[in-house]
Amino acid sequence: MLEIKNLHARIAESGVEIIRGLNLTVKAGEVAAIMGPNGSGKSTLSYILAGRPDYEVTEGEILYNGESILEMDPAERAAAGIFLAFQYPMEIPGVATMEFLKVAMNAQRKARGEEPLKIPELIKRVKEEAGLLSMDMAMLKRPLNVGFSGGEKKRAEILQMKLLQPNLCVLDETDSGLDIDALKIVSDGVNALRSPDRAIVVITHYQRLLEHIVPDSVHVLYKGQVIKSGDKSLAFELEENGYAGIIEEAA
Amino acid sequence: MNMHATPQRTAAETALIDAFGERLSLLPGDGEVMVKRDDAIEALKAGLPTKRIESWHYTDLRRLLTSVPAHDGAVQAKAIAPLLEGSTVLSALNGATAGKLPSIEGVTVQSLAEKLTDGSFAPALDPYGFDDAIGALNTAFVADGYFVDIADGTEPETPLELQNVQAGGQTHMRFPVRVGTGAKATIVERQTGEGAALVSSVSQLVLGDDAEVLWLIVQEQPDTATHLAQFKAKLGKNSKLTLFLMNAGGKLVRQEIIVDAAGEGAVFTLRGINLLAGDTHTDVTMVLDHSVPHTSSTEVIRNVVTGKARGVFQGRINVAQYAQKTDAKMACNTLLLSDDGEFSAKPELEIFADDVQCGHGATVTEIDHNHLFYLMARGIDEKTARGLLVKAFVAEVIEELEVEPVVEALEALLDGWFQTHG
Numbered sequence: 001m002l003e004i005k006n007l008h009a010r011i012a013e014s015g016v017e018i019i020r021g022l023n024l025t026v027k028a029g030e031v032a033a034i035m036g037p038n039g040s041g042k043s044t045l046s047y048i049l050a051g052r053p054d055y056e057v058t059e060g061e062i063l064y065n066g067e068s069i070l071e072m073d074p075a076e077r078a079a080a081g082i083f084l085a086f087q088y089p090m091e092i093p094g095v096a097t098m099e100f101l102k103v104a105m106n107a108q109r110k111a112r113g114e115e116p117l118k119i120p121e122l123i124k125r126v127k128e129e130a131g132l133l134s135m136d137m138a139m140l141k142r143p144l145n146v147g148f149s150g151g152e153k154k155r156a157e158i159l160q161m162k163l164l165q166p167n168l169c170v171l172d173e174t175d176s177g178l179d180i181d182a183l184k185i186v187s188d189g190v191n192a193l194r195s196p197d198r199a200i201v202v203i204t205h206y207q208r209l210l211e212h213i214v215p216d217s218v219h220v221l222y223k224g225q226v227i228k229s230g231d232k233s234l235a236f237e238l239e240e241n242g243y244a245g246i247i248e249e250a251a
Numbered sequence: 252m253n254m255h256a257t258p259q260r261t262a263a264e265t266a267l268i269d270a271f272g273e274r275l276s277l278l279p280g281d282g283e284v285m286v287k288r289d290d291a292i293e294a295l296k297a298g299l300p301t302k303r304i305e306s307w308h309y310t311d312l313r314r315l316l317t318s319v320p321a322h323d324g325a326v327q328a329k330a331i332a333p334l335l336e337g338s339t340v341l342s343a344l345n346g347a348t349a350g351k352l353p354s355i356e357g358v359t360v361q362s363l364a365e366k367l368t369d370g371s372f373a374p375a376l377d378p379y380g381f382d383d384a385i386g387a388l389n390t391a392f393v394a395d396g397y398f399v400d401i402a403d404g405t406e407p408e409t410p411l412e413l414q415n416v417q418a419g420g421q422t423h424m425r426f427p428v429r430v431g432t433g434a435k436a437t438i439v440e441r442q443t444g445e446g447a448a449l450v451s452s453v454s455q456l457v458l459g460d461d462a463e464v465l466w467l468i469v470q471e472q473p474d475t476a477t478h479l480a481q482f483k484a485k486l487g488k489n490s491k492l493t494l495f496l497m498n499a500g501g502k503l504v505r506q507e508i509i510v511d512a513a514g515e516g517a518v519f520t521l522r523g524i525n526l527l528a529g530d531t532h533t534d535v536t537m538v539l540d541h542s543v544p545h546t547s548s549t550e551v552i553r554n555v556v557t558g559k560a561r562g563v564f565q566g567r568i569n570v571a572q573y574a575q576k577t578d579a580k581m582a583c584n585t586l587l588l589s590d591d592g593e594f595s596a597k598p599e600l601e602i603f604a605d606d607v608q609c610g611h612g613a614t615v616t617e618i619d620h621n622h623l624f625y626l627m628a629r630g631i632d633e634k635t636a637r638g639l640l641v642k643a644f645v646a647e648v649i650e651e652l653e654v655e656p657v658v659e660a661l662e663a664l665l666d667g668w669f670q671t672h673g
Contacts, residue, residue: 052628053620053624073627074624074628075627075633075636078628078630083628092626093643093647094642094643094650095626100629104626107630107632111630160629
């Protein structure tokens, strides 16, 4: 589903290269974990997949279902089924959460040639999913993410993901800022989306999240490259020995 | 007003002076009122204010007011549906009060023409300080309006809507409102019409002790009209005034807001939205006096500038030496969406007391690209996402009003504006 080949990318403004020849393949049905120390390029990779204009791809290719997405803007990528759960979801004052959900869901439906959702149907679906994430409907009456705690923001991201039903889910440090109960709720939400036609990329610094969302593959990112790939046991190894050993081994 | 000699009158100045000669005998008023009118036209004869007058620096009225239409009594204006459902509507159509006066318990409504004719309104026609061009213009020509008195302790069940609907020509109206001790009311002021009119409108609010008023000014003149307006208020002890202003039209607009927080414990809140498009000029000028101790105020102005529109906000806060413990905060934020548009913000704090909290800030920004990315990352195309963010920028100020029917009605106006200008 996702093929990244020899990707090089830099920060558009400063020209600093962050991704330096990254290769990664994630198949449909697979849950891939991307781990790595701070500054290894994990978040940058997630932004590049979503099409953030602050980064420039200088070399290489990103194929999604066999087709390049590099020329697509963020909205087109989202409509094609790519979803990024942000590490730091944006607070947007003045945009009501419900209104945002309606516009987003219907924009994607429109892009796929489907009829817009009617308000009662929309509210029903939002209620259902919010309930599963133990989110209070009163929260959704507030402006988007405004005044939400760190944990509430993460839940709101997962709520959006479940409502939008993307094909490729990229979760950027979804575990940061979550207590153990919230971590369980959020993980259950992600696990509910596991399906043979969907790929999930979980970016995390710690192994903790991977106890709840068990990955099929684990990839270690360092200095903008995948330096080691393995199965879930690689995550345990990292937890035990830290990144130093693997980095040395790769050097 | 303009102390410099003006060697030659502009076409607009000549037209105003000629119009006064023609209209005077038809305007209501006793001897005293006529003297005030005469003083006012004398002030205008000295010339309309230019940019050399400090308070008119960004709105050179003499240069901007290029023509003045003649009074046209034959055209008809139609009352409009009220902003808030169920409101008691007082319509002024093409410069005259129309329809039967409502009878509401505790509320006295009179036509202003009546109060001019019997002279009882004469003292209230005094100009505000120097350079009061709008006051002078209005005093010279005011033909009618509504005088509203809300008795002590009264809380009218329905909002009151004052409609000033022009149909071209000239319209000069006044809306004096007295709200008695402990009374509570919602008042909507609509300024609209369809003609290339010259409109002057003055609202005068006297707020009794412990009174509470939400006053909404909605200005939606066509882009052919000149709209010169004044809102003056005097706040009693522990009274609360929330003034909401929305400018969403007009070719040349100046809205002055002159507030005297004259009673201890008075709270003044100003929230304003300027939606500016086309080749237009809109000026909001506020002068707020904190005259006594323990008064507070906050002012937030949000502007959206598109096309070749020019906007101005001048906010002057005077804190008297005796007015200790004043708390005043002012902000003016502009979203500039066009390279040809401009906005000038001039906050001024003049503080003579030493134990106060006063602050101001002005920003001019473009759309936050992080916000834009977030919305687009959820599949919302760029144009829609930008629209959402622009609307959000101003809607925030509306949501603060917290009264649901008011918020809904104003957001509907906002949607309407964005549909036409987005």
